[in-house]
Amino acid sequence: MTTSTGTSGRASACRMVCCGTRGATGVVYDPLTGLTHRTDDPTLAGRTALAEEGIAALPEVHPGELGDTTPVSVCWSPIVRCNLACPHCLDDKIVPEPGRGERAKVATRIASSGVLGVDVSGGEPLLIRALPTLLDALVDGGCAVSVTTNGTHLSRRAEALARCVDAIRVSLDGPDPQRHDRWRGEGSFAKAVSGIRAAIAHGIPTQIQTVLMRSTTAGLPAMVELADRLGVHGVTVLQYLPFGEGAPLAATEQVPDDEALDLIAALAPTPVPVRLRTRADAAGFTVVRADGQVWRNMPDTSAIAALRPLAGPTSLAVTGRDGSA
Template identity: 30%
Template sequence: MSIALPKPLLPGKFQDAAITLKGERRATVAMTGLRTLWFNTGTLCNITCQGCYIESSPRNDALSYLSAADVTTFLDEAEADGLPLEEIGFTGGEPFMNPAMVPMLADVLARPGLRALVLTNAMQPMRRYAPALLELRDRFGTDRLTLRVSLDHFDAVHHDAERGEGSFAKTMEGLAWLAREGFRLNVAGRASFGGQDEAAMRAGFAQLFAAHAIPVDAADPVALMLFPEMDARLDVPEITEACWGILRKSPDSLMCASSRMVVKRRGAAAPAVVACTLLPYDPQFELGATLAEAARPVALNHPHCARFCVLGGAACSR
């Protein structure tokens, strides 16, 4: 099934890549050096979440599975061009739905200096690769491989309302297994989910982690990432060039200054490089077929750019 996501319901806003609705010059972000490269392994997922920004599900194959050869091609390009690459992230869908996930990880970890980050719900797709993951751990150690487990809330009722009945228990089983086996762990939750503020969320997660011997510091904003809500239909200010000074924020701090994502659209002959993990479908953020082509500046012409990155201060990697 292919999908076309609706355009943001913000009349007049985010229509022109260069100029805002008020006629001001839109902010852009130049590439300072590619340090994080994401691969969307495919939009298929074992569950359907109510608020999934990419609408992953057991039926959505709008983004096809990447192959191990696809990943190798981009890693080789980065190496040949001397890019300052530090981290490779894998997202989906559920990355462990992709049958090439373990070879992809092995390729990354076999390259000196590269870290690997996998975003997973830690449910059945991951667990079926338990022997292969243990083999990776024994071969490469745990210092350069992090698994970030999606746990929307510390309470099963709230989490299951988003991800389906019983999903909290299954994710906790996977998270506990990863902890017992010594894998490096992060957790991703939602900043204001369930009506709690961030302090309450972190306190609740801290109690959950302590009760289950999960070695994640809930006070650490990287170890426990709490992401702002993403709804492109809600009103949000457009980001102009003047905003950098007003907000006292550098464009170099945004994801698109140092990261890109590789996707493969259903039916496409080859993968494409897009500006970031949040905007895999919008054609204006498809930047080219190679990392070199995709190194051009990015116009912040989408509500996610404003709400998530500039005003929310969030990032998908460390």
Template identity: 30%
Template sequence: MNAIKTRQDSDKTVIYNKLKKEVLFLGDDTSLEKPVFAIWEITSKCNLNCVHCSSSDLEGEMTKEECFKVIDKLDDSGIFWVQLSGGEPLLRNDIFEILSYLRKKGIDTEIYTNGTLITKEIAKKLKILDVDNINISLDGLKQSHERIRGRETYEKTVEGIKNCLDENLDVVLTITLMKSCIGDLEKLLEFAIQKGMDKVKIIDLMPVGKGDALYKKEMLNKNEMKNVVKILKKYSDRLLIIPEVPYPLLPTSLIMGTGRISGSC
């Protein structure tokens, strides 16, 4: 148990430092005159058609050269932490050049991905480029996950997770809370532990895009959310839980820093 506690304390320090970069801690001693964190939807293209997707299907995307100019501006502005999302970021043919340029500028980077495109080769490239976090979405076990994200996606996602872990990449299992798959939550946490992951991000369904039509049907009620918190507390000594759920229902043990909770796209 002492070993687990030591690891957890170390992980919490790492996450604290990273989240501080995301301007989540806004006490008197952390006031900022300019932003240091950016969320960048680098493409709207995606290889899946998830029923709860909040992204917009926009035509066209920035060229590599335009992306480099954006990175230059981010660097000049003092940004040193960027979340790359989509769409599916790994669909860009130039994604590794973009990641390399971000690293060249000293900007820490994390990727939000569905994980289905992460082959062994891609995982090796992500490791070489020293990507800080790989956030991979897994919303339930096979039946639940594929009802949301499409047929034959579960095994591909699990394989993508394995490939990242084999390269010792920092994988954050990202779970979207929905009424139709909430019964799988505890099994997903067990899955994370079994695979050697130590961080899980819990996010609420967003009433944006296709998620808007599902929100009333799939959003959790107060009692269901309390049960979620109960489950998360049960695993909090083995996993670092990064919550993005309705603030009033979070126990203080799951709230970070000065009372803010994690936020991302």
């Protein structure tokens, strides 16, 4: 379960979530945080606007505890390309990238699969010209939709995204240009911050995501202060996972979960919500690659389960005892 500290000081507002059932449990998926909540309200179904404080008051539940074969949410990476070259990237850059038609087919399959939420990532998804069309397909299918981006193209695309996305998650690796640009390249911090401001100005619920590494732990307090100044809804601290191009950094950059929990606890109280996604939280999470192949994090999050094609709406079902597809 994610550990969090702090409460939102933002004005009370409603945000779009997606509600459904898994097993015998009513659940609410929050696209802003990526969290799944348990609910006893049988009237909640489909895409629903709920008050921010109402969402936060619902108890969290790990999707793996719900006893259902269909994931609550998935991460879809419809693009491999990225305008940055971050050394800790989770993606495998040798994956073939689909054309526009194949992306549309994958969007339709995901939308009809019964998942409640989709986080569209990459690569850098804002490089896809037809991104709003893909997002519309997911929303029309009843999903709550977020986009995870490095933020460098967000300023120019925020207005168009505001009509078709429920939340934006912007990746930052440091609270200032010196610490962020070390990882993502010169000028990337200024562009990301400009993008965050544009998203908020267009009314998109926005949060900061930061990968926790040995090299970035000292910047956490300042990151929370930055989030407060920018007016975002919160900060999610993601435990480093040894996948993709970033796998070689694991030996030097991984922080144990117990140490990460202590780091987050030491931040309290915070002016915005701060959440930690531990490695245990990431166990079993489902990813749809750019080539339409599906994989899941193994239970210990040290590797991914075997790939299988997203051939139809049932392809996302969990069938293996280890949570594999």
